[in-house]
Structure formats: C-alpha cells, structure tokens
Amino acid sequence: MIRNFRELYSYRGLLLSLVQRELKARYRGSVLGFFWTFLNPTLHMLVYTLLFSVFMKNQISNYAYFLFVGLLPWTWFSTSISAGASSISDRRDLMTKVRFPAQVLPATVVATNFCNFLFSLPLMVVLGLFFGVLPSWHVVAFPVVVLVQMCFTFAVVYAVSAFNVTFRDLQHIVMNLMMLWFFLTPVLYKLSTIPEDYRRVLQVVNPMSILITSYQAMFYEHRLPDVVPLMSLLGVSLCLLWGATQIFESRREDFAESI
C-alpha cells in the first residue's frame, strides 16, 4: 500500500495534469462551461426539494439546505465509484501503448470529483446564508471527515476498477448498486427517521451513512460529528484500502493484456 501511494506521489505531476484536463474537459464546448459545476447539484437539489418538501411534506426545516449538505459528498462518492469502475478498462490507449502507472487513472477520477466537491462548497454556504444558517466553528472537523471519505472512496474505486478489467459487468452492477445505496444513505431523510432497530444495522453496514451524518452534524446541526463511528470507519477504511491495493497490485500486470 505504501509503495502504491509512493508511486502515485512520484507521478503527482501526471495526476495533476490529468485532473486539470478532466476538469477542463468536462464542460468544454458547452455554453455555460464551468457553471455546470454549480448548476448540476443545484438542479438535483431542486428536483429532490420539489419532491420531498412540496409533494411529500416532511418535517425537516430548511430542507433544501439539509439536502444539499448530504448531496454534495454523496455525489463525490457515487460519481467517483461509477466513473472509476471503467477508468482503467476504458483507457486502452494508455495501458497498452505507454508505460503508465495504472493507479493514476482511478486516482484521477477520485481527485477530479473531489475538486468538483470543493468547488460546489461555496454554493452550499451561500444556500445556508439564504436560509439564515451561519457556519459554526464545528467545521474544523471537516478535513478529518473528508480524509475518511477519501480513504474509503479510494479503497472502493481501486478494487472495483481492478476487477472491472476482467469482469466488465461490474461497471453496470455498480451503477445499479449506487442507486440502492443512495436510498439507504440518509441524504434525503434524517437518520433519526429510521426505526431504532434498523438504524444500528444501517450504520454498521453502510459506511456512507456515518460520513453523511457527520457532514450534516457539522453544517446543519452545528455539533461535532460522533467520534467513535467516524474513527472506527477510518480504521476500517485503511484496512479496506490495504486490501484493495493488494488486489490492485496483484492484478495490475494483467491489465495491459486483458484490456
């Protein structure tokens, strides 16, 4: 794992350039260009707000803001996974024609989506101000939560992208699983609305629920996130990351041949 990341670090120039290019490429040729970074989550938010606070009334105050707090990190996670799944198998040109460090490709996807996440944060703050929610000092925990999510995302993306090279169905399976995962994660609703019995199970089984509730704690409920679940998730994520890099390393020699 250390070796994998050291290599990744030595290719940081390449990673940086690829991320830059992905960010630029995403909206190149479109009229609104970079504004889509803000527009996309806003439109998502509007759709869900219409659905869950106009059609199906709920009791959450400032629902649009609440939703946005959970939706942004979820988008970072889910687009990383679904785009990361095919990140290696789609780049035959790079894998078979030049000597190319394979882990840069999934890393690029995660990093690019992370940048998009960061870019849309100001929008969240503005939306909060619109609802009269001021950011509190509790946001100091933000880097920690981001770090945990980063580790977890990396672990999943590494494993999925490595398997997808030989088992192409995975990218479609992942896409559908993400949908299910989204509804099992308290983005649209509060964790407290889940019956007590299931809540524990969900928290243990679904690491994303720990992360999303942590963001909601900091930005919406103005309290520090629960330390125990978050730290245990960090431990679990590091273990997963170790396992995922093992899988990745053991398969990477086959990448060029299997693609």
Place this chain on the structure above:
Amino acid sequence: MANPPTEDAIVIQDVVKNFRKRTIRGEYTTFKSELVRWLRGNRAPKQNRFIESLRGVNLRIPKGQTVAILGRNGSGKSTLLKLITGIYAPTSGSITVNGRISALLDLGAGFHPDFSGRENILINGIILGMSRAEVRAKMDDIIAFSELGEFIDEPVRTYSSGMYMRLAFSVATHVDPDILIIDEILAVGDEHFSKKSMAKMTEFKRLGKTIVLVTHDMSTVERWCDQAAWLDGGRIRRMGTPAEISAEYRKAVSLAEARSTVFTPPALTEGGGALPGLPEGAPVTDAPPPVPQVAVSRVWLTGPRGEELGTIAPETRAEVCIDYVAREAVEDVEFVLTLASADGPVLYATSTRTDRVPLPTPLPPQGRLRFVLPRVGLLGGAYVLSVELKTGNNANPEAGREARCTFSVSTEHDDRGVFRPEHAWVVEEAPAAPVQAVSVPKHAAAS
C-alpha cells in the same frame, strides 16, 4: 539478478511470454459465460491453453547502438518491445534496462480531441515521462519541430491526420531518453517531415543513445542500424550485421514461399512456426558465419575518373567494381549482377554466364571484375546494386553470398519512367518527307 556490465543498455535473459488464450465466442469473461460454464460442470475453462509468444529470448543491446529487430508478422516483435518498455511483465526470465526509456509504440497516447495542440503537448509529454517543467521548457521547440504554426492553438480534432502525427511525433522525440524504442513509425508525414524526423534520429544516434527499432523496411535497417536481431518462432534466431541478417531473412522468407509453407500465426503453431532453415543448415545463434570458399568481398561504383562515388549523374560514364576472394580453387563460377531501385523492383539483371564472359578457371585467389557502363542512363533516385556469386556444382555451401552497394542518381531533369534512353529532339519547320527524317544526331541531350 546479477549486475549486468554497464555497457549493455538492455539485457534480456530467457524471457518467456505467454498470453492466456481467450475463449472464441467472447473476448471477455462475462457473467453469462461463467454461469454457463459452471452449470455444465466444468469449473476451469475448457481450453486453458496459452499463446506462446516468446519462447526464451536472450538479447543484449549494447549502449549507444541502434539495433533492429526483424521478423515476420506475429513473431513477437511488438511483444518484445512492450516487455522492454514494461507494459507487459514477462512470464519468466528477466529484463534489465539501464537508463531512461521512451517508447514510440503509438503516437499521441492520451491526446484529447477537444484540447488544443499546446494543451495536448503538455499532457502527452507528461504521459511519456517528462516533468511539467521539462515540457514547458521544451514547448517552443516541440511546436517549432511540428511545424503546425497557428494550428497549435486549435483543437486537435480539427487536425488532419498528418498534422496529428507530426504533433505526436514531435512530442515523442523531445522526451530525451537514453533508450528509444520505435515500432514502425518512422514514416510520418510528407517527405519533408520524414526527412526531418530521420535527421532527428541521426541526432539521437550521434548523441550516443540506444535505439531499438522494429521495422519491415529492410533499407531502413541496412542504412540505419549497427546490428540486427532476427526474431523467429519466439526466439532470437540470429544476431549480426544488418546486411547479413536482412539478406538471410529475405532468403528464408522466399524459401518458405517457394516451399509453399502455410504462414500460420507463429505463436499458435507447434514449435513456434519458425521459417525454414536455409539449405546450408540454420546458423547457430551468435556463431560466426562459416568462412566461404569464394566470396564477393566488395562492390562499389566509380565515376568517369575512377573515383568512388555515391551519387552520380545520368549522362556520365560509370563502372561497377567487384572484388572477389577465392580461398580454394573453384571452377564454374557465375557472377550475377542485379540493379534494382531502392524500393524494390529489379531494373536489370545479368550474369557473367548470360553475357558469356570468359572467367579464368580456376579463379585466382583475388581478383576484380569491372562492369563498364558508357553512360548511366538512369533517372534520378536511389538504386541498389547487388552482386551474387553462384557456383555450378553445389560443392560450395556459402557461394550464394551476395554483396551490395547503394547509390543515387542526381539530375536536374524531371523526366519520368524507368530509365533514361539516349535521345535528342529535332525541331523542323515543315514536315519533311516521312522516310527521310530519321537521321538523328548521335549527340545525346547534354545537361
């Protein structure tokens, strides 16, 4: 892994490369195929066979040398290059590379069509192993070399294929590697640009870089390379001077054609599908060639004053000098002289037997034949003269050896065709009586 001597840029030891053979129906393992296989009760794929691409390659490439790798399609050349580059890992054996390596296996890796040439140079350069600062520093050089001018800030998708290749080639050659790996991509762009890229290659050679080259163009091999390795049936069949190897390779191919050998994919064929051994017995790898009893030691072209020439004018007198060495008393020898244009077609062939030239029998231990041409009579271009020795009885195993020389004809006439006959134009006021008008002056059209 033992430390290799420092003068070798690349050391390849007993490298074997097998590829897993994919099932015939689908390229990839799918859930369905897995399920069907599992239901049928056979856990392992039915044909878990391997494609043996390389079956034990040993090769040392010394620093600063240009080495060509020859071989028929599918003989494993590209696989070998990919192994050297590190794209593939060998199934067994070891590869040691000393120095920064840059591979021109494919031009334009990672080019994004929506980005400008300039942006693509940055990303492509980094993919090829340069640092960002390095690419920025070389940016102007690369743009200048590509000769794209204003187009450099246009999206790459608007480029013509020639422009695309030029840009890609420019980036690739500016990586400044110690070892350059090239797979059949020297012919990029128009004549002007390919001259430039050739000059760039010459510069690489001059700077003492190691170049490994895969090509099917024998003239490139003979002109360019210091050594050639012949990859056949997944092994290095022979390594030696480019002239030797390319001649032997050509012969083996024509022999296979003559025997109407079916050209199956070598990697799938039992025993490697190597080309047939030459009649004198396949030479052992790296063994010095047997000393021939009689051989053409040198062929060259001289001009009107007997000076050796590489370039000649079409209207001058020229002689082809053929030096031969006979180590034993041989009788019934025939010298076959063939003139061909550099791109292949034979223009003229004759022999001492055809022309009934009285040769001394037995041949003296050393001698020279001169083939006198009162005027060259060729069009501008590059030509190859080859002289082959044949003996009537087959007692001389190496008598098939040939020697060759290349020369070019330069002229300011832009006439076309195959040859330049002696000719003159006559302009007359009014047509004279038809029969009478044939008195052509003997004078040839002087330049």
